[in-house]
Amino acid sequence: MTDEADIPGDTSAAELALGLLDGEERATALRRVLADPDYARAVEGWRMRFAQLFDLWPEAEAPEGLIDRIDAGIGGPAPISRLRMPWPALAIGSSAVAAALLVFVAVRPPAPAPVPAPVLVAARPGPLLVASMDAKAAPVPAVFDSRGGSLRVASAPETPPARVAQLWVIGRDGVPHALALLGARAQVVNLSAADRARIAAGATLAISIEPLGGSPTGLPTGPVVAKGVLGAV
Template sequence: MATTEPVDPDMTAADLALDLLEGEERAAATRRALADRDFAAQVAWWRQTMAGLVAWWPAVEPPSGLEARVMASTAVYGTSAGRSPAPVRGVAPWWRVATIALAGIAAVLALMLVLPRHAPAPQRVPARVAAAPLIAAIAPAADPAAPAAPLPALYEPDTGMLRVSGANIAPNGRSAQLWAIGEDGVPHALGILTHASEATVRIAAADRARLSPGTVLAISIEPPGGAPGPVPTGPVVATGPLSRL
């Protein structure tokens, strides 16, 4: 998907791309990314833009106190000298990231001023573009134990994290287990979905190659702790294929 610069940037998209949201705010933003393609494109644009900024500049240690001085000079905070700035609700996460980025750039410029003139110019490092997330709507099966609505899922290949919203579907004394089914039709266990409104599963390194567009995610209801064998033993209550965001 093309990720041109948004005309009217959405800071919620930036917060989601930079992993600054938690709890219900993250769950709501994830559901929005699954339902709103324009919002999903902004999330992808922020990821690519910030990945490029990080890769562009070599790592340096900013001078002590530089972040506090920059934040104190920002009118949004309205701070005075010698006092730690207090973030404004809804604005702080983005400006904190912007401040750190500015501090890094200022430190690089200061370092360039003191380097000898004959020092070689720093090499430009190619920007690493983050891999596009994969999404799925895990639709309920024709089973009394199935969820009432599709469960949105988001997989981030760079981190190996897979999030499923509305995953609290297993009855008491049972576990909801997540599976990946590839072209061979063989299910592979990925993990147990916790009893929470949004379950997070860290995919093992050996299983990450299994998750690609077209791979089917499935949820079965199993004994506590998961199926005793390599295949589901309980009813499969929801399935859905992965696709590129």
């Protein structure tokens, strides 16, 4: 597993990989991708890290005109024609695409003057919490949606015969709490109110190998084969 501390570069590398930069900030970051190999590797490292989440979280298209309404509500630029691009395409763009975007940013005309308008702005959604549990074969990503209280987990590591993978959360109390039994496919875990309260930034998710039906003691009895800390996105 690649830890955040092992990825060189500053936070702008992650912001560029997520498509959060715009205007001069994006132009500066793209120039740096072309000029600084370490920074380019940092951007690619973040893209690969975020790409693990694509299979867990289905695409959802925003309502028509949402960004224009948000821009107008905060006094931003008036609605202009926008080019829609799929999220995964942004995350895995090649250096050639980055260079083309750099030219586009450098020559595009300035946006029209702001035109304030009274509109209803959608409330900002709660944060997502993400963990990449380090396993022997491959990391096991997990995403917690604080709005719906659901936890999406990738397929569990391979288990021996007559054994099952069990997911645990370890919160501030330091005690493992069982969340679910995991299978060979990605799944959505619907959590109880008590378990949702334990899912927070800094909490640890872990997977242990247990007898069929899960741990008979309420605590892990087999080896822990994957573990990762939840962080906010």
